[in-house]
Amino acid sequence: MPPRRRDRPDEGDDRYYEEEYDEERYAGDDGDEGAPVQGRPVAGRRPRRDSVVVQAEPQRPRRRPLTATSAGRAGLRHIADLTAREPEAVTLVQPVENGWVVDVEVVEDHRIPSSSDIIALYEAQMDEEGNLLSYRRTRRYRRGAGDLGGGYGR
Known part of the structure; x- marks a missing residue:
């Protein structure tokens, strides 16, 4: 079991701790290398590295890049x-x-009949994570005439 550490609020710096020394764990150690610092740190000196608790700053988890399927779904959702x-x-x-x-x-x-519906084709540009960067309508046409080029222009 590692030495217990208690924060010393009067020091004003989270890097300084007071430790309780576990004699059984460090039996036979002459106190030179590897033993934790006991008690208060010496003025002007930092405790040894092995007795400092370092907390990493929370990082925003990076999302995995989109697959073609998830990019298609994201684009559909943005346009809708x-x-x-x-x-x-x-x-x-x-x-x-x-x-x-x-x-x-x-x-x-x-429209009635549905074969007369007016369809528009929209283009969505997204970044690697699926965030919409831009969109635009590229074409309008009557249903069924999509690939023939006839219809309502861009």
């Missing part, structure tokens, strides 16, 4: 949130330098 419209499908997920580009089809105008 921003346009407040019903997304139809993810049509492109492409890795780019420092992130992803995702294209999402969105129903912009429901």
Whole structure:
């Protein structure tokens, strides 16, 4: 069992501690190397390194990079949130330098019959962690005429 340490608030520095010496643990040790510092530190001197408790600063955990599937889902969610419209499908997920580009089809105008619906294609650019950097509508067209080029322009 290691020596117990008690914080000395009167020292004003968390690096200084008063320790209780465990005689059984350090039996046969002449006190030179490896033994903890006992009692108060000597004025102007720091306790030996093995008796200092160092707490690392909390670090923000780094998220793992997105996969194509998770990037597609993130892009779909961003576009749906921003346009407040019903997304139809993810049509492109492409890795780019420092992130992803995702294209999402969105129903912009429901019509009867549904084959007359107006569909828009939105492009979302995201960083490696899935944060949205920019988005834009790249195209509008009538459902069923998407690949033929006819329709409502950009």
